[in-house]
Amino acid sequence: MKILAPVRQTVDHNVIVHPGPDGRMPDVAGAPRAINPFDEIALEAALQLKERGLAEVVVAVSIGPEAVEKTLRTALAMGADEAVLVEVPDFPEPPDAAALLAALAQRHEARLVLMGKQEIDNDFGMTAQMLAARLGWPQAMFAAAIEPAGEGSGGEEALLVTCERETGTRTLRVPLPCVIAADLRLAQPRFVSLANMMKAKRKPVARLSPQELGVRPRRRLEVVAVEAAEQARAATMLESIDELVEVLRQRGLWPAGGEA
Amino acid sequence: MTVLVLAHVNGARLLPGTAHLVGAARAFDQPVHVLVAGEGAREAAERAARLDGVERVLLADDTRLAQQLAEPMAVLLHSLGAGHDVFVGGMASMAHREILPRLAGLLDVMGLSDVLAIEDASTFRRPAYAGNVITTVRLTDDGPRVLLLRENAFERAGEERSQPAPVEELAVPDDLPAPVKVLAEERHDDTGPDLESARIVLGMGRGVSGEESREMLLELAERLNAAVAATRMVVDDGLAPSEWQVGQTGKRIAPALYMAFGISGAHQHLAGIRDAELIVAVNTDDQAPIFRAADFGLVMDAAEALRLLRERSQTK
Ligand SMILES: Cc1cc2nc3c(=O)[nH]c(=O)nc-3n(C[C@H](O)[C@H](O)[C@H](O)COP(=O)(O)OP(=O)(O)OC[C@H]3O[C@@H](n4cnc5c(N)ncnc54)[C@H](O)[C@@H]3O)c2cc1C
Numbered sequence: 001m002k003i004l005a006p007v008r009q010t011v012d013h014n015v016i017v018h019p020g021p022d023g024r025m026p027d028v029a030g031a032p033r034a035i036n037p038f039d040e041i042a043l044e045a046a047l048q049l050k051e052r053g054l055a056e057v058v059v060a061v062s063i064g065p066e067a068v069e070k071t072l073r074t075a076l077a078m079g080a081d082e083a084v085l086v087e088v089p090d091f092p093e094p095p096d097a098a099a100l101l102a103a104l105a106q107r108h109e110a111r112l113v114l115m116g117k118q119e120i121d122n123d124f125g126m127t128a129q130m131l132a133a134r135l136g137w138p139q140a141m142f143a144a145a146i147e148p149a150g151e152g153s154g155g156e157e158a159l160l161v162t163c164e165r166e167t168g169t170r171t172l173r174v175p176l177p178c179v180i181a182a183d184l185r186l187a188q189p190r191f192v193s194l195a196n197m198m199k200a201k202r203k204p205v206a207r208l209s210p211q212e213l214g215v216r217p218r219r220r221l222e223v224v225a226v227e228a229a230e231q232a233r234a235a236t237m238l239e240s241i242d243e244l245v246e247v248l249r250q251r252g253l254w255p256a257g258g259e260a
Numbered sequence: 261m262t263v264l265v266l267a268h269v270n271g272a273r274l275l276p277g278t279a280h281l282v283g284a285a286r287a288f289d290q291p292v293h294v295l296v297a298g299e300g301a302r303e304a305a306e307r308a309a310r311l312d313g314v315e316r317v318l319l320a321d322d323t324r325l326a327q328q329l330a331e332p333m334a335v336l337l338h339s340l341g342a343g344h345d346v347f348v349g350g351m352a353s354m355a356h357r358e359i360l361p362r363l364a365g366l367l368d369v370m371g372l373s374d375v376l377a378i379e380d381a382s383t384f385r386r387p388a389y390a391g392n393v394i395t396t397v398r399l400t401d402d403g404p405r406v407l408l409l410r411e412n413a414f415e416r417a418g419e420e421r422s423q424p425a426p427v428e429e430l431a432v433p434d435d436l437p438a439p440v441k442v443l444a445e446e447r448h449d450d451t452g453p454d455l456e457s458a459r460i461v462l463g464m465g466r467g468v469s470g471e472e473s474r475e476m477l478l479e480l481a482e483r484l485n486a487a488v489a490a491t492r493m494v495v496d497d498g499l500a501p502s503e504w505q506v507g508q509t510g511k512r513i514a515p516a517l518y519m520a521f522g523i524s525g526a527h528q529h530l531a532g533i534r535d536a537e538l539i540v541a542v543n544t545d546d547q548a549p550i551f552r553a554a555d556f557g558l559v560m561d562a563a564e565a566l567r568l569l570r571e572r573s574q575t576k
Binding site for chain 1: 330331334352353354357358361362363364365366368369370371372373374383387388389390391392393394395396397398399400401439440441442443444445446447448459460483484492496501502503508509516517527528534538539540541546551552553554555556557558559560565568569572573
């Protein structure tokens with residue numbers, strides 16, 4: 001089985017982003033960039049499936065400007081077998097990302113796409129589902145564990161995917177081919193050694209244009225205005241628990257005679 | 261033009277988020293229909309028919325819809341497409357977060373998640389960068405709108421109307437796909453108020469260390485009729501179930517009071533508590549970032565604070 005592992009490049013999660021001047025989108029051009037943490041988890045899970053003998057090949061793919069090559073090098077250093085860069089000047093919106101990934105999944109005859117549940121910059125959280133819809137494949141979102149499923153009645157291959165729910169988890173039997181979207185607890189990304197990072201520098205990265213995949217990316221969303229989320233609240237510092245209880249009591253947030 | 265709201269249902273129960281979605285949908289100034297899909301969901305449909313502003317309730321009752329799986333649900337919504345130009349679901353439901361983007365994929369349109377405000381039929385406000393910025397965005401295509409709303413950000417529709425809206429039972433298409441099977445469901449006990457609707461929430465960070473402190477926090481929560489939230493670190497340490505996680509990748513809450521105990525205030529955590537009316541933080545480090553995001557702060561050992569609060573809540 002071949003696994004397609006999309007790795008989106010995002011601003012490093014440690015960077016706190018502020019709006020740009022005059023209500024523009026934040027200028028993140030100079031900010032450190034990294035692999036989207038959820039995609040990193042998904043890639044780790046893909047590599048683990050391969051190590052357990054459940055997959056043969058893991059193909060990492062990144063869509064974006066030339067600089068995403070660095071993210072693909074990280075993916076290769078982690079253990080991806082192949083890397084594909086789809087070069088577009090801007091990171092595509094989810095419908096185009098889904099269209100490009102669908103074309104790639106077909107081109108590579110992948111049976112599983114394993115990706116993050118959301119990108120930590122725009123937090124859309126939609127690409128995996130859109131991709132599954134386009135391919136007509138089933139989906140398993142918010143995955144926390146993946147296990148092989150026993151032989152189905154019709155002999156078809158499937159995976160058992162445990163997914164996070166509001167009040168616990170549920171385990172799904174998902175036939176292949178399918179799309180799985182990783183939640184935080186699916187896997188713990190491995191440490192990449194410097195030696196592997198150096199080796200990855202010499203590995204090939206295949207390049208494709210959106211045209212070659214039959215997709216013409218376009219914008220469907222326009223940013224009209226950007227504001228800082230909230231004025232910092234700047235806490236009034238209290239000296240004791242009694243002051244705190246008084247503050248809460250005044251606002252009716254402390255049990256006064258039984259009622260909270 | 262019609263707005264179709266996907267109801268939050270759990271078996272025969274209509275979940276409270278639905279009223280918020282209906283309240284929000286009225287912003288379009290168009291007739292609002294509510295789709296109640298599930299198995300044995302008539303009672304939920306009748307409840308939905310009592311929400312102010314609902315013109316019609318569509319009831320799709322079918323075994324294949326019982327688990328709210330995305331594959332059949334998206335196809336069902338797609339089959340209702342003609343005549344509905346806006347599809348509305350809510351972020352509080354993981355099922356909605358699975359279904360609506362899949363529908364957007366079937367329709368080949370851009371969808372929007374985390375919507376905080378509806379400015380007009382194409383313009384919406386939503387956060388980005390873990391909630392550090394709020395963007396106003398415009399959809400530039402004409403196609404249908406597929407929106408996932410942050411329930412807490414919208415007024416709920418009233419539910420006391422005397423003349424309920426008609427409930428129309430849909431003929432569910434025969435060819436609904438149902439490739440995925442639910443084999444097991446594990447529910448953590450959910451005694452106590454629901455995290456997303458609780459008036460008071462106590463947040464547990466890594467600074468609440470030791471069994472005894474955690475017990476005290478749970479006890480205090482019970483006394484205050486509060487729900488308990490946790491940071492990712494606490495969840496990763498296996499000290500709290502994952503559905504307690506609040507933040508960029510957990511739940512987003514808007515209680516009247518959030519009390520953060522031993523929480524550093526990483527921006528990924530703050531993303532989930534921004535809408536709290538009042539935030540109180542207890543932390544031993546007077547430089548902890550949480551104090552810049554809180555209304556009141558107390559530099560104190562969390563265990564000590566919890567012990568004293570528990571004591572005070574007993575005496576009164
Ligand atoms: C992609 C991504 C997504 C994430 N999503 C989330 C999310 O959804 N939610 C989330 O919460 N986090 C999330 N995180 C993690 C986040 O970055 C922080 O690591 C986490 O919130 C920190 O948890 P904490 O405050 O409990 O622990 P720490 O950061 O370790 O802070 C512990 C605090 O306790 C204080 N303390 C220590 N001892 C005491 C004591 N005795 N009494 C009082 N105070 C004490 C310390 O001063 C410190 O401020 C995410 C991270 C990434 C990369």
